Amino acid sequence: MDDAHLLWEWANDAETRRNAFSKAPIAYDTHVAWLQGHLASEATRLLIFADAIGPVGQVRFDVAHDVAEVSIVVAPARRGAGHGRAILTEALGALRAEHGSRVRPRARVLAHNGRSLAMFRACGFVSVGVERRDGEDVIVLELPRDGV
Numbered sequence: 001m002d003d004a005h006l007l008w009e010w011a012n013d014a015e016t017r018r019n020a021f022s023k024a025p026i027a028y029d030t031h032v033a034w035l036q037g038h039l040a041s042e043a044t045r046l047l048i049f050a051d052a053i054g055p056v057g058q059v060r061f062d063v064a065h066d067v068a069e070v071s072i073v074v075a076p077a078r079r080g081a082g083h084g085r086a087i088l089t090e091a092l093g094a095l096r097a098e099h100g101s102r103v104r105p106r107a108r109v110l111a112h113n114g115r116s117l118a119m120f121r122a123c124g125f126v127s128v129g130v131e132r133r134d135g136e137d138v139i140v141l142e143l144p145r146d147g148v
């Protein structure tokens with residue numbers, strides 16, 4: 001919970017909201033309740049990455065049955081420098097170390113989010129379908145079992 005405020009700032013950044021399914025700003029109290037719930041859940045793993053400069057970003061896995069839904073945010077000031085790809089690779093390694101090949105990482109990315117799509121594909125994810133959500137196309141990507 002010490003990182004609650006940092007995660008809230010990243011979640012409320014304009015680019016993050018534009019690329020999320022729900023575009024409305026998130027109230028701090030709502031965020032804190034949401035975070036407490038996720039941290040208490042056995043199904044969630046939330047990894048925060050930092051380097052010598054400071055915080056880099058977060059990767060979250062929500063595991064249900066044999067699927068791990070991936071969520072990723074890089075700190076606004078650190079975007080576009082390859083950190084997304086780096087922290088996703090690290091996080092996938094941690095997921096594999098915990099679950100082996102029992103769970104399949106899956107991401108849902110809005111079709112207009114070219115940077116996120118490029119990052120997931122660079123990490124081995126492949127498109128498995130397209131969904132429609134509130135008038136927007138959503139690309140569903142998965143990491144094949146032998147992908148990492």
Ligand SMILES: CC(C)(COP(=O)(O)OP(=O)(O)OC[C@H]1O[C@@H](n2cnc3c(N)ncnc32)[C@H](O)[C@@H]1OP(=O)(O)O)[C@@H](O)C(=O)NCCC(=O)NCCS
Pocket residue numbers: 015016019072073074075078079080081082083084085086108109110113114115116118119122
């Ligand atoms: C999406 C996000 C996590 C990517 O992290 P990042 O550190 O900025 O991305 P990277 O620097 O690793 O770049 C990823 C790739 O996208 C490419 N790229 C950058 N802008 C692009 C664009 N507009 N269209 C297509 N590709 C683009 C980069 O060249 C890079 O490819 P490369 O590694 O082959 O050179 C980060 O930008 C972010 O936090 N965005 C806001 C939140 C968000 O959208 N999260 C994902 C929701 S699904």
